[in-house]
Amino acid sequence: MIEITDKAFTCKDVTKKFSCGHKAVDSVSFHIKKGECLGLVGESGSGKSTLARCLLQLEKMDQGEMYLANQPLHGMNKRMLRKLRRNIQAVLQNPTASLNPRIKIIDQLMEPLDVQKDVTPSFLKEVHHSREHIAQYLMEMVGVPSKYLMMYPHELSGGQKQRVNIARAISIEPSLIILDEPTASLDVSIQAMILNLLKDLQESLGLSYLFISHDLAAVNFMSHRIMIMQHGRIVDECNQRDLFSNKRHSYTKELISVFES
Amino acid sequence: MIVVRPNNVTKNIKRPQFKLFGMIVLLGLIIILTLVAPLIAPYDPTEVQLTERLKPMSSENLLGTDHMGRDILSRILVGAQTTVGTSILVIVLALSIGLPVGLISGYIGGALDRFFMRIVDALLAFPDFIIAIVLSGLLGPGMFNLVLALVVVKWVSYARLVRSTVISENQKEYIAVAKINGLSSIKILSKHMIPHVVGNLVVYASLDLGKVILVIASLSYIGLGAQPPTPEWGAMLNEGRNFFHNAPQLMYIPGIAIMLVVLILNLLGDLLRDRLDVKNK
Numbered sequence: 001m002i003e004i005t006d007k008a009f010t011c012k013d014v015t016k017k018f019s020c021g022h023k024a025v026d027s028v029s030f031h032i033k034k035g036e037c038l039g040l041v042g043e044s045g046s047g048k049s050t051l052a053r054c055l056l057q058l059e060k061m062d063q064g065e066m067y068l069a070n071q072p073l074h075g076m077n078k079r080m081l082r083k084l085r086r087n088i089q090a091v092l093q094n095p096t097a098s099l100n101p102r103i104k105i106i107d108q109l110m111e112p113l114d115v116q117k118d119v120t121p122s123f124l125k126e127v128h129h130s131r132e133h134i135a136q137y138l139m140e141m142v143g144v145p146s147k148y149l150m151m152y153p154h155e156l157s158g159g160q161k162q163r164v165n166i167a168r169a170i171s172i173e174p175s176l177i178i179l180d181e182p183t184a185s186l187d188v189s190i191q192a193m194i195l196n197l198l199k200d201l202q203e204s205l206g207l208s209y210l211f212i213s214h215d216l217a218a219v220n221f222m223s224h225r226i227m228i229m230q231h232g233r234i235v236d237e238c239n240q241r242d243l244f245s246n247k248r249h250s251y252t253k254e255l256i257s258v259f260e261s
Numbered sequence: 262m263i264v265v266r267p268n269n270v271t272k273n274i275k276r277p278q279f280k281l282f283g284m285i286v287l288l289g290l291i292i293i294l295t296l297v298a299p300l301i302a303p304y305d306p307t308e309v310q311l312t313e314r315l316k317p318m319s320s321e322n323l324l325g326t327d328h329m330g331r332d333i334l335s336r337i338l339v340g341a342q343t344t345v346g347t348s349i350l351v352i353v354l355a356l357s358i359g360l361p362v363g364l365i366s367g368y369i370g371g372a373l374d375r376f377f378m379r380i381v382d383a384l385l386a387f388p389d390f391i392i393a394i395v396l397s398g399l400l401g402p403g404m405f406n407l408v409l410a411l412v413v414v415k416w417v418s419y420a421r422l423v424r425s426t427v428i429s430e431n432q433k434e435y436i437a438v439a440k441i442n443g444l445s446s447i448k449i450l451s452k453h454m455i456p457h458v459v460g461n462l463v464v465y466a467s468l469d470l471g472k473v474i475l476v477i478a479s480l481s482y483i484g485l486g487a488q489p490p491t492p493e494w495g496a497m498l499n500e501g502r503n504f505f506h507n508a509p510q511l512m513y514i515p516g517i518a519i520m521l522v523v524l525i526l527n528l529l530g531d532l533l534r535d536r537l538d539v540k541n542k
Contacts, residue, residue, distance in 0.1 A: 058437055082443040090441055097434040102456040108435070112442045168438070 007069065008034045008208040009055075009088070009176045014064035016047075016054050024050040026232035027064070032176060037202060037209040039223030039240075041216060041255065047232040048212045052180045055210070057085050068175055086116055089169035093181040095161035099153040106135050106149040109164055112172040121173035123205060138167040142197060159190040163197065170201060179211045183218060195221060216243075216259045228252045281536055284529040291522060295341040302335035307490045315508045325510045327501065333510065337518050340492035344481075345522060347408060348473040352466050354412045359419025360462070364450055366420065367427030377420065384417045393476060397485045407486045411473060422465055426458050460537035468530035471523040478519050494519050 009032045016025040024047045032038045042048050053059040055066070057073070066073040068087055076084065089112070092098050099108055110131060113119065124134055136146040142163040148156055156164065162182060169177050179198065183191040195218060202209060211222045219226055226243055228236040228251060236249035244256065294301075303323070310330035318325045324333040366377040384392065396410035397403075430436065430453070439449050478495030480486040487493030489500070494515040501511025 056437070056441055058440060082445070085441055086443050088441070090438065092434045092437070094434055098438055100433075100435045100453050100456070103453070111439065111444070115443050115448075165438075172442075 006034045007031045007067075008036070009069075009210075010065075010067040011055065012065040014051065014054055014061050014066070016050055016059065017062050023232050025054060025061070028229075028232075028234055030227060030234065030237075032208050032210060034175075034208055035202070035206045036225065037211055037223045039219035039226040040210060040212045040229060041214065041219050041226060042229035043214055043255075046229045048214075048229055049180060050232075051229075052090070052178050052210070052212055055176075055178060056088055056090055057081060086112055086172055087175045088178060089172065089174040089176070090178045090180060091162070091165050091169050091182045093184050095158055095165055095185065096153065098165050099161055101153050103152075104149070105151055105153065105156070105164055106132075108153075109135055109138060109149070109168050109171070112168060116172060119172055121171065123173070124171075134171075138171050139164075141170070141201070142167040158186055159194065162186060162190075162194055166194075166197065166201070170205065170207065173205070174207075176208045176210060179209055179213075181213050183215075184213070191218070198222065216255060228255065278536075281529070281532040284525060284532055287525050288529055291341070291345065291525070294338065295345050298338040298342055302332075302338045304332035304335045306331060306335040306339040306492045308332075309490075315504060315511075317508070318510065324514055325508065327497075327511050328504050328508075333497075333514055336492040336497060337494070337514060340494050340497060340515070341518070341522075343404065343487050343491060343493040344474055344477055344495070344519070347404060348470055348477055351408055351411045351415060351473050351477075352470050354408070355415035355419055356462065356466060358412070358416040359421075360423055360458070362416070363420040363423025364427055364454065364458070367424035368431065368446065368450060368454070370428075374424075378424075381417045381421055384414065385421075389414045390476060390479070393480060394483075394485065397480060402485045402488060404487055404491075407477065407480055411476065415469070415473065418469070419462065419465070422461055423458050426461060427454055430454060430457050464530055464534040464537060467526055467533055471526035471530070474519065474523055474526070 011031075012029045013027045014025055014029070015023060015027050017023050026047075028051060030038065040048055040051075050059070054061045061074070064074065068084060071084065073081070073084060099105075107114075113134065124137065132149075135149055139146045139149060144156075144160050144163045144167070148160065148164075153161060153164075166182075182198070183194050186194060198209070199222060201207060209222070211219060213219050220240060220243055223240050225237065225239055227234050228249065230251050236252045238245075238248065238252075242248075243252075248256075308331060310326075313322075313326050313330035314328055316322055316326040316330075322332050322334065324337065327333055327336070362377055366374045392414045393407070393410045396413060397407050400406035400409065427450075436449060436453060439453055444452070477486055478493070478498070481493045481495030482499045484496075484499065487496045489496065497515040498512055501508070501515070504511050
């Protein structure tokens with residue numbers, strides 16, 4: 001097991017209201033340590049994805065604070081935010097919609113590094129020759145043949161697309177990767193391979209994950225700690241090994257029982 | 262027994278591309294003819310020779326002469342500059358207004374979007390043709406006013422087309438990813454949106470060009486477009502009307518010219534639509 005020390009990401013009292021007044025996310029606080037995977041479980045409509053969108057700065061939160069390491073993200077102006085936000089990358093639910101069908105794989109894979117030219121991730125230092133070499137190396141890391149680099153997304157399978165999305169997310173060595181149901185639209189056999197890939201990458205690169213899913217087995221497999229979300233609130237939080245203990249919140253037990261049946 | 266003939270199969274797959282190639286060659290030919298028309302026209306298209314009027318087709322005047330003794334072939338060739346050239350100008354101007362308006366309106370949304378879309382709705386509430394007639398009627402007949410009137414009518418559909426593409430693409434996750442990666446709005450529009458928009462626009466514009474040619478010819482036919490003696494296909498139809506019984510070539514030749522060009526453009530538009538879908542590549 002990796003040693004877990006510094007906080008990679010902290011958020012305090014994050015609240016997001018919709019225009020109708022309904023609180024989709026209600027004072028959620030948590031932190032993620034470096035190299036840790038924090039699982040977030042909840043049924044559909046519990047506010048998981050809205051929370052993810054707030055963390056990714058795709059939606060403005062109404063209240064709360066966010067820190068990347070010790071750097072505050074709330075109350076940033078647009079230009080500063082644009083520089084900082086790449087530190088939180090995402091792998092989203094739909095691998096097909098995450099890739100622009102009209103742009104070649106290489107240009108999408110290299111998008112983060114093309115924008116942030118001054119950044120060279122530590123694991124790319126040895127291959128810092130050319131754009132093509134970096135792209136090939138990234139494809140190798142996620143196990144997709146590099147011949148696909150010059151192709152369009154529709155020529156790849158769903159699993160391969162998700163691997164490309166993962167390669168894109170890790171390419172810039174972010175402090176945090178938000179995995180928003182990354183396996184929900186894949187076949188069961190592919191799901192396991194993607195989860196293994198994510199876990200291997202985390203261990204070799206020391207990445208921090210927020211793993212969002214409604215699949216308890218996947219969360220249990222991936223996470224060091226697990227949070228349970230219901231109606232926009234975090235109702236329970238525990239270490240991975242304590243998930244099935246008797247001291248859990250009633251809603252957690254309910255989820256487990258539904259899952260086991 | 263079923264015999265698979267690989268030759269036949271590949272032939273069938275390749276055919277649409279040959280058709281497309283053929284159409285592009287035809288359109289290119291028309292454009293080149295239009296550009297060099299004054300150089301290759303055998304006579305001056307506006308030279309009146311009353312002794313030579315209403316001549317049938319002959320080796321001297323390949324397509325005959327009209328009621329003022331002007332060479333019809335020369336008038337058709339030079340008239341293409343007015344009809345086809347003006348139509349292309351209308352499309353280019355409409356595109357250069359509609360594309361930015363649609364991009365901004367769709368991407369930024371909010372009050373700006375509502376403002377633009379109310380204008381669009383207002384203009385779409387009337388048939389194109391009526392607005393064009395009213396505007397060119399109010400502004401007075403003439404090619405410049407006709408172009409103005411048509412651009413006012415036409416930019417709207419381009420803005421709408423672009424806006425709807427932008428709105429539907431904006432909800433896709435790759436746009437969220439691009440934002441996360443710190444791309445500026447301009448970069449997102451130029452890198453991610455334009456490729457989606459261009460395909461649709463090219464198809465729409467090539468179909469629309471045919472329509473604009475028809476509208477220009479129609480408005481010139483009723484006297485709101487090109488003014489005599491400028492050669493223009495619609496105006497030629499109008500002038501030939503009185504002589505239809507004795508010299509039908511005065512009407513059917515410009516008619517065939519309009520029909521051929523519009524037909525080629527419509528076929529090209531259809532083939533382009535099939536071709537520009539990335540998945541068919």
